[in-house]
Amino acid sequence: MPALTTAEELVSSKLDYLVVGGGTAGLVVAARLSEDPSVTVGVLEAGEYHKDEPKVNIPGMMGSGLMDLKLDWALFSEPQKHLNNRAMFHPRGKGLGGSSLLNFLVLLRPGKAELDSWEDLGNPGWNWENMLKYMKKSESLGPNNLSEKDTVRYAAIPDALNHGSEGPIHHSFPALVTPVHTAILDSLETLGLPRNSDAYSGRPTGAFLGMNAVDPSTMTRSYAGSGYYAPNISRPNLLVLTGAHAAKVNLESAGDLQRAVSVDFIKDGKTFTVAAQKEIILSTGSFQTPQLLELSGVGDKDILSSHGIKPIIDLPGVGENLQDHGFVPVIVEADNSLDTIEVYGSPEGLARQQALYEEKKGMLSCFPASFFAFVPASVIGTRADVQDWEAKATLKASASEVFQNTKPEIKKGIQKGYEALRKFVDDPATPTSQIMLFNGHFPIPGMVVDPAKRYLTLMNVYSHAYARGTVHIKSTSPTDPPSINPNYFSNPADLEILVKTLRFSLNLVKTVPFNDLVVKNIVPSGNETDEELKEIAKAMMSTLFHPVATCSMSPKDNGGVVDSKLLVYGTTNLRVVDCSVIPLLLSANPQTLAFAIGEKGADIIKGAI
Template sequence: MPIVNVDTFLGAKLDYLVIGGGTSGLVVAARLSEDPNVAVGVLEAGNDHADVPEITIPGMMARVIHNPEFDWTFYSELQKYANDRKVLQSRGKGIGGSSAINFLASVRPAKEELDVLERLGNPGWNWESLLKYMKKSEHLQIPNITPDQAVAYAVVPDPNLHGTNGPIAKSFPPHVTEMHSAVLDSLEKNGVPRNAENSGGNPVGGLLFPTSVDSSTATRSHSGSAYFAPNAQRPNFLVLTGAHAAKIILASGKAGLLRATGVEFIKDGKSYVANASKEIILSAGTFQSPQLLELSGIGDKDILNVHGIEPRIDLPGVGENLQDHSLAPAIIEVDKKVESLEVLFSPEGLAKHQELYKQQKGILAGIPSSLFAFFPAKAFAGTEDIQRWKSLSSISGSPPEIFEKTKPSVKRGIEKQYELLRGWVDDPAHPMALLLSLNGHFPIPGLTIDHSKRYMTSLLAYTHPFARGTVHIKSTSPLDAPAIQQNYLSNPVDLEVLTKILQFMDKVYATEPTKSLFVKRILPPKGVETDEALKEYVKSTLATVHHPVGTCAMLPREDGGVVDSNLLVYGTENLRVIDCSVIPLEISSNVQTLAYAVGEKGADIVKAVR
């Protein structure tokens, strides 16, 4: 049924209660509610943003970032290795969660990255399994371009690799500038090939990347619009917005396990308890799922005791193993014939693209970007660099302070991850860096943009963070933000990868045909070319790519795991975590496709035990 009031919600006899109406949470709720004999409730702290143009119009992406109505606007703790800065950690707030405010990229990880989930102790979690669920979540819309354009743009999708009937639309950016093919050509001359179909588990190369945009309407496709809205009339699908979960109610269960019976939540300043007879499903995301577990007495007993919370289950992995992609921007001024975002700042340019939008064309009809490229280490780094990175792939590669309070079981699991990373560093088929392009000038605090000029931004990121961070409660109040300690750049590999890829892009800009469109470099500023100067630049401009994972890791309990391969929280019989916090090792791509797959697979796991 449509979004309900609190009395209706509390009056329902729920079988399943999902905490979080975000990317994965709505997938689970929608799939479980396909059975008319069960009642599914969703608690969402934010509101419904179904008709907000800044969300629905793809070309207006990022307009709601920093806005607390749509974005939790979390900030990290001080980042010692990034010039003591606090770094924004945006998370979607409202129906659809982060899928409603993300940058729309629908790019898949490498096959090996998903196969290692099984190697790390999770039977049934591998490429073949998750490919099935990625396809189930989507329907592909083939781009309307010529064969020559398909080659030039690097987009030849294989229909066998994509879904045809799933809820989420997958299409390709309709606005492609001269810079797109020029950079792809220049990348090829520097050893990075085109990859016209990177969705098959082999991501290395440059491409026109798929996005979660419905090209038939030129609107964002997200879990709210695709999983909730079409099913909102189901009488057994109840959603309560403005409901901030505070605590999971736990009782004694069978065989010494605890049973989750309900959730305490706050709405309009009042506290309530909603109950469910079968399962409680936690889908609050990488930052708030561990926070809610700790508030409920599940976590490292030493951390819980500090806050006066009775430890119900001693689970040291809760909130540990945080990983994220981060980036440094490279911005160049380009030839004025390139139609970048800056054209929208003139009345004539804006009017033109508003008219084009009515035809599902132009800058506003798709993401204001088109080019991704995945780089193996050998493309941008030397043999000595690569060997050094392999040697730093261990806990000992970070300063002692990073892991001094980490429990032995968690360390054991992280060392197993580092062992895998060592094998990826020098693998020519595995990416170590990523280029995400923006057709325009990325906003930088303190830097004025001349909108009469044209720009291209290369957001350059590492794909596999060597740093590990934590997320833990700051207090016993569920309304307080958690302490997010990313430890960005604490392992030198992350800083060195960003430095080397910045240098590599200078070579690309100096290579034809990009060279003919290049006017001048804006960032890094002139004179910042040496390793040391670039390292300082990275520290001062570092930003997240908003792909946090790992804080409720799906690993064996002896390796610091929080959930098992059925997504059950250890020590409980019916409490599951179903979101990207369960992914134990960061993937090389955006996490959106995996978030949907985790939700789809998680729903099937729940259905199997009815």
């Protein structure tokens, strides 16, 4: 579909604001700023508008867009020393809507203590109460069509006071809840993890029915492209250019500070420059925002100089403090009567699901999972384990190579993050790990799947990364991907927590009534020692695609890149509004926070707060 505007039209327009990156948060900012007809807002997006793409719109096809280069940047990390030197695949959404067009539709929230920690880290106004306001503003909670009995059995009783009803993004319970859901919840209660009927109210620990980013009236994905862009496409003061790759932010001196005046971008092989009168907002994500800052002369002067880039603002925190969720699967063969994604493997099964989808039912109508469990440390570990994980929340516990070249102010900020993390470990209201069901055999390279059988995957996730990584430029070319180094498992606590969570999931598999639906374990077998589970984790761990914190919102002397108003230090009008500003990775999948950060960022820019 052709872009709303052309490069020539955008460059010749008198823009008040320029948003670089039409992704999850970027489109929120652009839509909200353009509500004022007296201002003109431009958006640069390197991808396209995928309005009619089934891989985007049909919920049950989520995941099929991974590695599709028109939808996915398909980045890879550097080989990871503590993961048997494997390079990790990192998908990133490419197009209007960003990763909200590509992700697995999961809508969860972190706990109150986790969001309050952002304020404790030096960011006034960034806390549970304030962020709840913005999570609600982005949300439209669909009707709960479950029976009263099922709302209790499924753990799905949201408190309307904590949810929005008029936001652009639809939140809905899945149209399909399989028998596996209640079987797992019953088994978890036997193992000491109770149901949590409203995990969205600041205390997420427990097991529950999760919400999807699905519009229940159409059974299509609800994302930034459909919610924030499509309804506003005809606004004359909202100019969106797709296929435009940002290359550099141009800065000029404004006394002791720098002012962002324009952005160079590449479109169809030609380089253009577009100016903005008021502000430039970077929303290109946790990997590409630090890359763009460094290309613009903002970052660690030593890194910039090594690439021949003149340092304009020496800001060592750019690209540091990377944190990400990792998971290891427990895969079982399940009762053949269950509908799992393997039914797509036969023409008859696929045709049946397609027919059901026409009626807004079946597996294609939702993410192939319904069960989520947020597990506190006391459920998966002993008191000694908890104390050990608290002790490992420190720079000294990490591998020697991780922080050997890290600047002192960055170390100071990371240690403050560890101090917050230490409090989480001993808090029964704060998760230490997450278990999520994937209704089928999660794709694992090299593992053969028998399409005639049925499988279930328990995805075991550590909630808070102990490892800290980096993202930096490899070259001065804006189209070269950055160097991504998450340093997975460089702090042993991440691996230890995963092993305890794997052990818990293996016990779950053996517990009735869930065990009644299990034919046999595929991997792990269930007979492994903890040391053997560690080796399995090193071989099988994958990212859950939640990178944050590479442009951390923190005081500058703690390695921060932006202040609590999202202004890049050393500038008067350059902001970052995306998940790279999150200072500390939280337990929840961050999509709800991405929308909320966009909403709050827009209010900050408008002077509403």
